[in-house]
Amino acid sequence: MDRLHNAGQATREAAVQAVQKLPFRDLIASADIVRLGQDGTQVSATAEELDELARGEKLLGVYFSAGWCGPCRRFTPMLVSLYMAWQARGMPYEVLFVTWDHTEEGYDEYTSHATMPWLALGFGQQEVVSMLTMRYDVKGIPALFVLEPTPDRGMVTTDARADVEQYVAEAIAKWRGLAVGRVSEADVANGMPSSIVDRRPPTIPAVVRLDSGDSSDSVCVD
Numbered sequence: 001m002d003r004l005h006n007a008g009q010a011t012r013e014a015a016v017q018a019v020q021k022l023p024f025r026d027l028i029a030s031a032d033i034v035r036l037g038q039d040g041t042q043v044s045a046t047a048e049e050l051d052e053l054a055r056g057e058k059l060l061g062v063y064f065s066a067g068w069c070g071p072c073r074r075f076t077p078m079l080v081s082l083y084m085a086w087q088a089r090g091m092p093y094e095v096l097f098v099t100w101d102h103t104e105e106g107y108d109e110y111t112s113h114a115t116m117p118w119l120a121l122g123f124g125q126q127e128v129v130s131m132l133t134m135r136y137d138v139k140g141i142p143a144l145f146v147l148e149p150t151p152d153r154g155m156v157t158t159d160a161r162a163d164v165e166q167y168v169a170e171a172i173a174k175w176r177g178l179a180v181g182r183v184s185e186a187d188v189a190n191g192m193p194s195s196i197v198d199r200r201p202p203t204i205p206a207v208v209r210l211d212s213g214d215s216s217d218s219v220c221v222d
Contacts, residue, residue, distance in 0.1 A: 019134045024153035025054050027131050028096075032122040036097070040112030045119055053119070056150045058092040059175055061160060062136065063118075064143040066100035067110025069220035072142040075161065076114045079144070082169060083118060091172055092149060094119060098132050100141055100222050140219030146175045 019027075033045040033053070045053075052058065063079070065072040079095070086093050095118035101107040107123040121128060132138075136145050136158070144160040147153040156178050157163060163171040 016134045016137075019131050020137075022131075022135065024135075024147060025151070027135060028053070028121075028128065031125055031128045033096070034120055034122045036111050036116040036118060036120050038115040038117050040108070040115075042111070042120075042122065049119065052094070053096070054151070056148065056153055058094045059149050059156065059172070059179060060147040060153065061093065061095040062098060062132065062145045062147060063095050064098045064100060064133070064136075064138050064141045065110075066102075066141060066220070066222075067106045067113075068101065069141050071218055071220060073110075073114070075142045075164075076116070079164060080115060080117060082164065082171070085169060086172055087117075093172055093175075096120065098129055099123060100129070140221045142219070148179050 033050065034042045035045050035049065036042055053060070061079075065076060067073065083093070083095055097111070097116060097118060097120035099107050099110075099121060101110060101123070104123045111120065136143075142161055144164065145158055146156040146160045148156055156175050160171065160175070163174055167174060
């Protein structure tokens with residue numbers, strides 16, 4: 001029994017390592033990507049939108065979330081408000097929603113109720129979801145990863161959720177700074193530069209301060 005367990009574990013680790021070497025564009029090459037509308041509509045992403053994803057013209061937030069997760073339902077409205085504010089300001093940022101919902105009904109209810117306005121994997125693409133989950137080693141949701149605005153889609157930060165909760169509308173300034181080298185990880189560790197401050201514009205809802213650590217209130221595990 002131990003041999004079988006060890007063999008299975010080794011096989012999974014090998015699969016994870018293989019997926020983690022794949023470029024982001026290869027992971028989504030066969031994906032059905034849609035544009036969600038705040039009125040609950042879902043339309044196929046345009047050729048231009050898919051091309052932008054492949055070329056890496058904007059910072060990309062890969063957002064793992066699900067309607068059955070309470071912390072997700074608390075965090076998503078805040079991210080939606082920030083996304084809309086950043087789009088209004090012409091900021092080069094896009095989101096790709098990766099669902100952990102178990103049913104299409106749950107997916108549709110969540111995306112429409114939360115008035116999500118961004119790109120998403122259409123429901124029913126478990127293979128792509130699994131590969132992205134392995135690629136970014138997602139342990140719980142909500143999880144937000146920000147990728148570089150380059151074709152290689154290198155990692156900017158693995159904990160963008162915490163940035164949103166701390167810096168609110170100025171989180172994007174941190175991500176852009178990290179992506180082009182204006183801000184270093186040392187800057188982050190020592191406190192962000194004065195240009196990146198914890199301020200909340202009137203149009204942005206109050207920050208939801210979630211418990212840290214392993215509290216069941218802060219993340220959901222499927």
